[in-house]
Amino acid sequence: MGHQNHVVVIGGANIDIQGYPHGRLRRHDSNPGNVEITPGGVGRNIAENLARLGLPVRLITAVGNDDAGRLIIRGASQAGVDCSATRVVAEEPTATYLAVLDADGDMDVAIIQSRVHARLDSGYLEQHHSQIESADLIVLDTNLEEALLQYLCRTYGHLPIFIDPVSVVKARKLIPILSGIHTVKPNDLEAESLTGINCRDEDGCKAAAAALCEQGVKNVVISRGSDRLVCADETGVYGVPALRCPVVSTTGAGDAFMTGLVYGYLTGTQLVQAVKYSLVLSSWALGGGSTIAPGISAERLEKEVKHI
Secondary structure: OOOOOOEEEEOOOEEEEEEEEOOOOOOOOOOOEEEEEEEEOHHHHHHHHHHHOOOOEEEEOEEEOOHHHHHHHHHHHHHOOEOOOOEEEOOOOOEEEEEEEOOOOOEEEEEEEOHHHHHOOHHHHHOOHHHHHOOOEEEEEOOOOHHHHHHHHHHHOOOOEEEEOOOHHHHHHHHHHHHHOOEEOOEHHHHHHHHOOOOOOHHHHHHHHHHHHHOOOOEEEEEOOOOOEEEEEOOEEEEEOOOOOOOOOOOOHHHHHHHHHHHHHHOOOOHHHHHHHHHHHHHHHHHHOOOOOOOOOHHHHHHHHOOO
16 A cells, blocks of 8 residues: 555444435334345445545454454455454454434434454554554544543544544543544534533534634534534634535435545635535435445546535
8 A cells, every 4th residue: 555645544333224204204113124134334434435436545443353354354345445454353243233213314323243343442442553654644543442532532633634533422531532533523413512611503613613612623523414514624613514405314424524624724715615525525424315425536526526
């Protein structure tokens, strides 16, 4: 793998089992619908998206020595992801994410079993130090253990580290290491969890974004569903309109958004332009009905960004 724009993604990989009802979701009842089983996980999704954009990317994750783990590695490898540093664990099953979506494609309830991710520890990553150290950019997600996130930010803080907070609870793992993060992409609730600032409106999100920058984060992007996004960097704090698009499923949209921020940084654009890449990629994921939007390419992305 060449050095040019080499990305290392360290984070979660799992099998997604998602149920889509044909109509309104009825609780405590059997709902006719569709069930899909696909490779997923925040880190894995971002890695595949980046590979499909033509960027050299290495995924470091942990999977079980089972059919699900082999499916994850095979699928990512076929997409162009280097999985040679992924840990295969005999003692734990591959992580599984079980979700039920509502009629709007939003997750209604989900359960995740992810014990295998605890097998990614500093001892294992030290064995791959040269591969991580040679990266131009590192992407992390908070499926990693808190101690490991601290180790990575301490050891590789001289490199740009992009982190997806994943959830309100997991976001809190980042509070002690904000100064080591280059770019963070919380939604409004995760930003509130990180800062303690009420983020129920745009002004609150702007205050939270400014507070995160004061903690040492260089770039902050707060997503707010279909409302305007809030961004902050060295130029200030500002809002960016969201894209209107059809929604089949929200699963994977946040991972696609992070992909755009990484792609934008590596192509030398300012944050506001990187966010445009993110908006286009996430709109493809929202409307595509699959975790990885079909037809991803850098050529198509550059073409569509010109229209927003």
